[in-house]
Amino acid sequence: MIRVTDTLSGKKETFTPGGDTVKMYVCGVTPYDESHIGHAMSYIIFDVIRRYLRYRGHQVKYVQNVTDIDDKIIERAARLGTTTSALAEKFTRSYQEDMAALNVEPPDFNPRATGEVAKIREIIEGLVAKGYAYPAGGSVYFRVRNSPDYGKLSHRTLDSMMAGARIEPGEEKEHPMDFVLWKAARPGEPSWDSPWGQGRPGWHIECSAMALKYLGESIDIHGGGQDLIFPHHENEIAQSESFTGVKPFARYWLHNGLLQVGDSKMSKSTGNLISIKEILARHSADTLRLFVLSSTYRSPLTFSEEGLEAAGRGAERLIQTAGRSGGNGKSLDVLAYRKQFLEAMDDDFNSARALSSLFDMARAINQAADSKQDIDDALKTFKELAQNVLGLTLKATEKQIGDASPFIALGNSLIAEIRETNSGLADELQKSYPADGDGGQYINWLICARAKLRAAKQFQTADEIRKKLLELGVTLEDTPQGTVWKYRK
């Protein structure tokens, strides 16, 4: 039994989907710039939720929109002298690359706002016909006063919103909180035909349209960042339920806490953005996923380089475990750890607690491997949870060695050094010295040279190789199967 915290009720509820397939909608990005690590956090979380539901035997249909037309896109495109569609396309693709790099599975449907104008118009017309919306000056507004429960998601009333006071004067609106469904086009802006004249969809309406079109009138999970609760999701509920007359529009509203940098939220308006690409240049997807998953998804998370490094070391331990092999002793049973893992995930996707079970399991596996127990089944369970549920790759980050020259230099000076005391060995090494190749080849050669030196008990020179390699970012590990190396910066 899975329990989820629903923003609407404010409580932890038993999760029971409306049908055989879990219908899941998560708000996507507005592609006018590179995606940032706040996006990474949110989409990693919903990716894990989706994976877990599937792991628990649910079919999941996952829809995510792309808001490819809005004020920011228009503004940015104009500034850069490009079209809104070219700009949106560029950053949509960049976003998709980022998600792939983070091992976030693509949605089943990924509709663009501009591709759904027909459905959007249909809904607005319906809302106008029912008296929930009214045209004014070529735009169409939603009439919040006709939705008595407006404010139920964000737990506030119209009166309390008015008290907040940061509301601009009425313009064409009947009520200050009325929001735009259809925006009249200004000269030169991209626009579509409508009964109210040339214009384009407002922000909130596309999500209602897509959810209704791709998932139906009542969906199971609607997700997004906490910053979307008001006004975006509040408005989605109002529009959707007013249009269809079906309640609830979403059975469960899930919201992730926001990523902070330093002492404030990272956001577009404060400009303290760190892009996903920037982070992935320094840290692996597993590192980032572990960093995000080691706290509960509803809490705010403070980004820090130290935090990522800590997560990275943890990730390495898991990767190390995944690569182990046991013997043919007694078979290790890890079902108790698996049970704990599932109990944690069942409890509102408590990935932090689930991870503690995974680390415990890793320790048990390492221990068993050390004592030559059979760890095949254990490893299978371990990987299933780490990869299929948490979406970790468990692959060591093989960073490309850009420049082989430091390794070549190291090899050359080594030969010269050895020649002073042992010309025979120097000749032998010289013979096997790679004429060219990538850094890896030279590293392998250096490891080979070190093995010969160790065999000859020339530990000082051998250790020097290890030390120099470490300075270049290469760690050596001597295992019974030989020496393995890792490159990390």
Added chain:
RNA sequence: GGCGACGUAGCCAAGUGGCAAGGCGGCGGUCUGCAAAACCGCUAUUCACCGGUUCGAAUCCGGUCGUCGCCUCCA
């Protein structure tokens, strides 16, 4: 001003009535020629502070202080 969240070890973080998970770091040990990796042991008598309820509270109630979010484009 309104609404909401949070304050647990050096750092990150789980735990919402019954002896304080896990990760990172640190210290000691096993293994190793020495390391690395892995493993073992230790690392919070105490959960912002004050008061209350209870046989029993990090967990419930009241208050104080502090941090953050939303109320405006945002994942």
